[in-house]
Amino acid sequence: MKKFPRIVFIGSTPFSFFSLKELYTRKYNIVGIITTPDPPFFRRKKNFFPVKEYALENHIPLLQPKNLLDSSFLRNFTMWKADIQIVVSFRILPREIWSYPKMGTFNLHASLLPQYKGAAPINWAIINGEKKTGLTTFFISNQVDSGNILLQKEVEVKRDETAGELENKIKKISGSLVLKTLEGILQKKIKPIPQKIISSSLLRYAPKISPIDCKIHWEETSIDVIYNKIRGLSPYPSAWTTLFFKENRFVRFKIFFVKKMRKAHNFPIGLVILSSWEMKISVKEGFISVLEGQIEGKKKMSIKNLINGIKIRKNLFVR
Template identity: 70%
Template sequence: MKKFPKIVFIGSNHFSLYTLKELHAKQYNIVGIITSPDNPFLKKKGIKAFPPVKIYALENNIPFLQPKNLINHSFLENLKSWNADIQIVVSFKILPKEIWNLPKMGSFNLHASLLPQYRGAAPINWVIINGENKTGLTTFFIEEKIDSGRILLQKEIEIKKEETAGELEKKLKKISGNVVIQTLENIIKNKIKPIYQKNIDSSLLKNAPKIYTKDCRIQWENPSIESIYNKIRGLSPYPTAWTFLFFDKIRFVRFKIFFVKKIQEIHTFSIGLVFITKNMEMIISVKEGFISIIEGQIEGKKRMHIKNLINGLKIKENLFVR
């Protein structure tokens, strides 16, 4: 194992786990890990509540901390005892200065966008929702302002026209370890010149704020079929676009939509009408054509292909969404 530098890795989810595995496999000296507390809601349901990074730490005998309070005195003292040279952050909450300012070589973060665009918690979702054709990864030194530190390295990739957020995340995850390791090596060898993020007019910046359930409701009245299509794929598979499906104006259920295709076509139907075709397709009328559902989930049932979903419907006429 490499003796230098001593690394504290900070992360929690499957995206950060990929980078952690790469660092560990290449025998970098990970002296400790900071990760999220166990999920109390999953624990109550009897489901394994450990964050993926914690599971990996346990399996590989790497010391770890799970602070509930990031400025807790006891936690900070334990962190200081690891005496890290550098901290690497991937997919974690905002860190206070007491943490990121500790190591002599600094703390750097991996962000899933081409900064300064798409600062925020959900860049992978927002680049697709906004119909972008490229994105990437950025490493930067953590400083006072969120996602605004000096850029160390950027890697650009193409977004395919039909790509979902889940598919894009997998692509970014595959290159994340290499980007982090390249950044780390350049810092160690003093081959990197941090670049200040450009001062861009705030009106030209596209942000990537956290997405809540209410934000995922589909607005079928949107005049652009492309915008509706992009929103659905940008929220797939999580947190998932949804709508209310009505039966005869009496009953309604929440309907999650994962995969669709768009059919641009002139028609005179009202917006939001749902048609079940002879070929077992479900299409929804929008201003510029139709959205054809490929995969969805009706509340209380499993996620399934649209043909199976249609087979389970007792009512197949006079349907609409809102």
């Protein structure tokens, strides 16, 4: 194990795990890991998120603070005497944490900064119909996601890709970019550069997605807007609509996978057209054909199984 630098790794999601594993297998000296507290259901089942599992398996010291300014946590944290910190998918750090190491704290963000600052860059890139996104490493500073850029890597967004598929593609290359950034800093081969200044009209943000953001508005003028929203929220948190069987009988309906069909028609917007193998929803420029969905109270299903469970076949609509 390399003695220098002493690294504290900070991360909480499966996305974080790929960078942690890359660093550890390359024999970098990870002196401690900070991750989120266990949810109650994890404590009962005695299984944990991948970052914590990896820390326990490899006997790496671990802290799971509820409060990052708690005196007990800060005392234990400073005992690690970190030279540098690496953050991948974690909440906002207070200055007392990110400013502590003499070599700084750098973060990996899943967008090409300054575009898509925020908690959900992968989702919003697809929702907004981007053709490319990427990864950025940057030194953390006072303003969120606004520090000097170290490295960037561009990634193509395929036209039918979902957020889940794009995340899987990005996380497989995330560890190598973190490693390249660390080595560049150590060898003094990277010159941090300020983020580009972009006019507010062109700047896109990636705030945390709320349930209301997930609601499908079928009256949208573009079929592409609806299509991008569904794939940008798949598989999580998932796009949803209200499926009406009659005016007084309705359920929430999550939609995970669809295809778009451009075709002129005279059907009212939101009408659900069922056959034994297909569910089409009429929109202004054609139809959205549902391939996988979940009716409230039931499991996620392929469209064939979902249709088999619908007893009422006429006068269905969504809104």
